[in-house]
Amino acid sequence: MDRIPILRMGEFLLVTIQVDMHDKLALTLQDDLAERIRKTAARGVLIDISSLDIVDSFIGRMISTISGLSRIMDAETVVVGMQPAVAITLVELGLTLPGVRTALDVERGMSLLRESLDTR
Amino acid sequence: MDRIPILRMGEFLLVTIQVDMHDKLALTLQDDLAERIRKTAARGVLIDISSLDIVDSFIGRMISTISGLSRIMDAETVVVGMQPAVAITLVELGLTLPGVRTALDVERGMSLLRESLDTR
Numbered sequence: 305m306d307r308i309p310i311l312r313m314g315e316f317l318l319v320t321i322q323v324d325m326h327d328k329l330a331l332t333l334q335d336d337l338a339e340r341i342r343k344t345a346a347r348g349v350l351i352d353i354s355s356l357d358i359v360d361s362f363i364g365r366m367i368s369t370i371s372g373l374s375r376i377m378d379a380e381t382v383v384v385g386m387q388p389a390v391a392i393t394l395v396e397l398g399l400t401l402p403g404v405r406t407a408l409d410v411e412r413g414m415s416l417l418r419e420s421l422d423t424r
Numbered sequence: 425m426d427r428i429p430i431l432r433m434g435e436f437l438l439v440t441i442q443v444d445m446h447d448k449l450a451l452t453l454q455d456d457l458a459e460r461i462r463k464t465a466a467r468g469v470l471i472d473i474s475s476l477d478i479v480d481s482f483i484g485r486m487i488s489t490i491s492g493l494s495r496i497m498d499a500e501t502v503v504v505g506m507q508p509a510v511a512i513t514l515v516e517l518g519l520t521l522p523g524v525r526t527a528l529d530v531e532r533g534m535s536l537l538r539e540s541l542d543t544r
Contacts (some may be wrong), residue, residue, distance in 0.1 A: 309440060309474045309505070311530045313433065320429060354429045360453045385429070407519075410431045410438075 308333045310340050316348040316417055317341065317379075318410065321363075322355045330366045337370060341377045348417035349374045350410055364399040371404045371409030380420060382406065384413040428453045430460050436468040436537055437461065437499075438530065441483075442475045450486045457490060461497045469494045470530055474505030484519040491524045500540060502526065504533040517532035 311318045317340055319333070337349065351367060353359065354356040383406045394400065403415065407413035428449065431438045437460055439453070457469065471487060473479065491501040503526045514521065527533035 307475070309442065309472065311438075311440070311472060311474075312503075313530060313534075318431075320431070320442070322429065322440070322442045352429065352431060355427070355432075385431075410433060414433075 306332065308335055308337060308404075312340075312344055312346070313350075315344075315346060315362070315421075316350055316414060317344065317346045318350045318352065320352040321403065325363055325366060327338075330362075333366075334369060334373060337372055338377065341374060341379050344359070346379050347421055348414075349379055349381045349415045350417070351381065351383050352385045352410060353383060353390070356390060357387065359386075359390045359394060361397065361399060364394065364401060367401060367404055371401075375403075380405070380417055382413040382416055384408070384410050425450065427456060430456055432460075432466070433470075433534070435541075436470055436534060437464065437466045437495075438470045438472065440472040440475070445483055445486060448537060450482075453486075454489060454493060458493055458497065461494060461499050462482055466499050467541055469499055469501045470533045470537070471501065471503050472505045473503060473510070473529060474507065474529075476510060477507065479506075479510045479519075481504075481515060481517065481519060484514065484521060487521060487524055493519075495523075500525070500537055502533040502536055504528070504530050 308319060367383060374381045381404060383404055407416050428439060468496050487503060494501045501524060503524055506526060
């Protein structure tokens with residue numbers, strides 16, 4: 305697989321990460337996402353990581369980069385579906401994903417995005 | 425990876441297939457999906473295959489099985505995001521996915537499901 309699909313859901317974009325990320329795949333995802341945000345004028349990005357059993361510093365950094373990139377393009381990022389074990393590991397490693405919002409599942413993530421758009 | 429994530433979007437479920445399917449993964453997906461349809465009383469299942477460059481008879485059969493299973497449980501299935509090359513191959517192979525509806529992307533798939541629920 306050479307790219308991760310980005311699905312459009314109304315004014316939001318959904319990315320489901322299922323495979324091991326490597327440098328090139330992560331860069332392609334960032335490029336694709338920036339392009340899609342521009343093209344669709346998306347207001348939010350949901351990153352689903354429910355399939356990931358392990359989140360290392362590489363993935364953590366990628367999520368932070370995507371979040372920063374989205375913010376510059378006027379879209380908010382929410383990470384959804386984090387497994388409890390992943391959350392524990394992240395905290396233990398000191399990777400607290402600053403500036404990145406999280407929600408338990410896609411539905412809650414969407415509500416969160418909708419609320420934060422309404423209060424702008 | 426040992427299972428494909430199933431995301432809930434309102435009254436529908438979304439499955440994004442990104443990895444090569446093998447027997448065990450396909451069986452796990454069918455079991456998980458049946459369980460999730462029961463638990464969430466979902467009315468529709470969207471299967472996104474936009475990352476797949478190749479759809480062979482194994483994947484074709486899996487999609488048909490999921491569609492049949494969903495129908496029995498009162499949920500409709502829509503396959504979304506099929507690449508043009510995949511569509512051509514399927515037709516050439518005689519795999520016409522009988523009884524399975526398709527849409528160009530997730531948004532259109534959702535509209536299709538909503539419409540068909542409204543007209544019931």
